[in-house]
Amino acid sequence: DAKTTQPNSMESNEEEPVHLPCNHSTISGTDYIHWYRQLPSQGPEYVIHGLTSNVNNRMASLAIAEDRKSSTLILHRATLRDAAVYYCILRASGYSGGGADGLTFGKGTHLIIQP
Amino acid sequence: GAVVSQHPSWVICKSGTSVKIECRSLDFQATTMFWYRQFPKQSLMLMATSNEGSKATYEQGVEKDKFLINHASLTLSTLTVTSAHPEDSSFYICSARVGQIQETQYFGPGTRLLVL
Numbered sequence: 001d002a003k004t005t006q007p008n009s010m011e012s013n014e015e016e017p018v019h020l021p022c023n024h025s026t027i028s029g030t031d032y033i034h035w036y037r038q039l040p041s042q043g044p045e046y047v048i049h050g051l052t053s054n055v056n057n058r059m060a061s062l063a064i065a066e067d068r069k070s071s072t073l074i075l076h077r078a079t080l081r082d083a084a085v086y087y088c089i090l091r092a093s094g095y096s097g098g099g100a101d102g103l104t105f106g107k108g109t110h111l112i113i114q115p
Numbered sequence: 116g117a118v119v120s121q122h123p124s125w126v127i128c129k130s131g132t133s134v135k136i137e138c139r140s141l142d143f144q145a146t147t148m149f150w151y152r153q154f155p156k157q158s159l160m161l162m163a164t165s166n167e168g169s170k171a172t173y174e175q176g177v178e179k180d181k182f183l184i185n186h187a188s189l190t191l192s193t194l195t196v197t198s199a200h201p202e203d204s205s206f207y208i209c210s211a212r213v214g215q216i217q218e219t220q221y222f223g224p225g226t227r228l229l230v231l
Contacts, residue, residue, distance in 0.1 A: 044208070046220065102164055108158065
């Protein structure tokens with residue numbers, strides 16, 4: 001999988017928008033951009049994913065740069081419950097049919113929300 | 116959304132004993148599940164890929180005879196840590212893939228293992 005780069009940590013205030021950046025300059029044309037988050041002492045949780053166009057769901061928005069070399073996860077109104085480690089992961093489309101297809105987690109961004 | 120459960124949520128055992136962790140997909144069938152391990156203040160590391168009806172595929176450095184994986188049905192995969200030692204103490208997390216193209220994965224809540 002292509003490599004991603006994220007800031008180690010970010011801090012934001014409650015009820016304000018949060019923009020979490022991710023750089024992926026070696027992304028290939030078939031790589032999807034996935035975001036997961038992990039709350040303390042829990043398994044990771046799927047947040048959102050996209051390929052080229054910006055995506056919105058009930059949890060967040062994903063803004064993808066035109067050249068696809070970077071993306072930004074947007075939490076529109078952060079709450080204390082959004083405090084977690086956020087992982088940006090690239091996955092090639094398609095299914096290899098076997099072997100190790102698990103996700104490769106980097107260190108992610110530790111998001112701290114101040115009340 | 117897809118729900119994955121794990122049992123037990125935590126376990127404490129003596130060194131030398133074996134521990135079995137179950138991973139279930141509750142509202143969907145999963146031909147492929149994954150097992151991860153996470154040490155304190157570190158990221159998740161993939162241990163193995165569990166395929167229904169066939170042998171698991173292990174990541175480099177993971178001992179297949181120590182971490183036994185059985186994927187007996189489309190909704191259940193088990194990880195058995197055999198002859199556990201204190202260095203096996205960790206947070207074990209399973210996931211199941213939903214969809215074959217965009218490969219979204221849904222994770223269980225994790226099992227915390229402490230070996231004394």
